[in-house]
Amino acid sequence: MASSIATDTPPPPAPAPAARRNQSTGRAGDKIFLGLSRGSGIFLLVVMAAIAIFLSIRAGIAISEDQGNFLTTFDWNPAGSPPAFGIAVLLFGTVVSSVIAMAIAVPIAVGIALFISHYAPRKLAAPLAYVVDLLAAVPSIVYGIWGALFLVPYLGGLNEWLDSYLGWTVLFEKTEVGVARSIFTVGILLAIMILPIVTSVSREVFLQVPRMNEEAALALGATRWEVIRLSVLPFGRSGVISASMLGLGRALGETMAVATVLSPSYVLSLHLLNPGGGTFAQNIAAKFDEANQLGRDALIASGLVLFVLTLLVNGAARMIIARRKEYSGANA
């Protein structure tokens, strides 16, 4: 491919020796860079394909052996006879805990990002941004331990409060006694864990709002909040969606912190405050070591579902962004 580009180009009309040398080193650099960048692109596709093929084959084996319904069985027993397992509980736990995390984290993250980018004095903004970024460097097992030792006992009061005032919604009705090792607690912990990534990306986007867009609002007599509403948020909208998707990706796949906090049980309960439940990643981590061959394939099949779920979420986000593309700040 690279050589065809060289042959397509007409020979330069008798250049001076110095000029020719410059040109040829330029060409060589072009070729090397083209090769490197193309190679990297192909490498990525090969890796993706390898993962997808591996997951699909193993998952296919597991699903064909499954005597229950892979989507609707409320049980995970690949070692039984007959083996029966389904992902319903995991799908529910994963999606619900991530949705709780997003509902808590995204508004707070946008608030922090706006504060750092548009409200805080410069002397405060830089250290604050640094501290938020630092939160992302904490290993997830540390979050997990903190969640189990601190968050779980201290959420008891909040759980009682939610139970007595919002118990009628069923979701916040606590029907089982026990500490708060629940899907709801996992959601709160995940919210704290995805806060830094959503905040940093949003902050960067808000900082990129062109000065002239903000001045347009200012010159019309907009207050600081109105400038944010008229110029900053519309411009940053797609960026905030992307940031949220990055956070959601992390929440969906988080393993150690969830495994440490949750007291896993293979039940699907709408009572989010009750201990128990499970997520894809937590279930894999908890069961992989002791699983037999079919058990491992079954876990891989559940991993494939998580993979597809993440893809769907990303696709949906891209559609949301693309739908209003002509109104986006990009073509200003």
Next chain:
Amino acid sequence: MAKRIDVSGLSAYYGAHKAIDDISMTVEPRSVTAFIGPSGCGKSTFLRTLNRMHEVTPGGRVEGKVLLDDENLYGSAVDPVAVRRTVGMVFQRPNPFPTMSIFDNVAAGLRLNGKFKKSELADVVEKSLKGANLWNEVKDRLNKPGSGLSGGQQQRLCIARAIAVEPDVLLMDEPCSALDPISTLAIEDLIGELKGRFTIVIVTHNMQQAARVSDRTAFFNLAAVGQPGKLIEIDETERIFSNPSVQATEDYISGRFG
């Protein structure tokens, strides 16, 4: 309601750097006043002090007085946001709100002022777009994004947005410098029409433009790079371009300088 601007002893700073020094002048209502001068002479900075936009730049600070009729814009009880609602501004590069439709762009200032009634908004939007000579070009696509228009149309959209709130004064910071000659001509014609209703101040690098559109012209200069800009003289445009009273003005407009 066009108002007179009376500036006295005005200096503006960026942090410790003094950008303009001790400027005093009067801008007449219902007329066009042009600011000319070499780059860095502070004419844009001075323009931005007239609607308190200078101070939104980090480190931006102003000393002195700007009277709009009899009210000092820099009085201690004056809210800069309220000032900007009565002194409109058009920028060097067209800056419609990219995420808003043409209609919403023009209505933005009205909505900030608390007007939300659809029929009322539609009337003012139509009037403003007609006032900006843009109505015929966009009346069939008011719901399309403003960023889809050509540069000249976008600039007229920005003018429509600025005049929709009926400001006392309209400030224009090199409004044609990013436009082609035909769009420039359209804007210049528009300025001629608008001066019957507003006090207009325009900063321009183009001396022919100053001569074409303005009634009075102010010449700014700076002693050297890094020195604050100063007002050299302000007079009838005709006089500035034919027989200025200061030699530096003569040198600048005849191209012997800057």
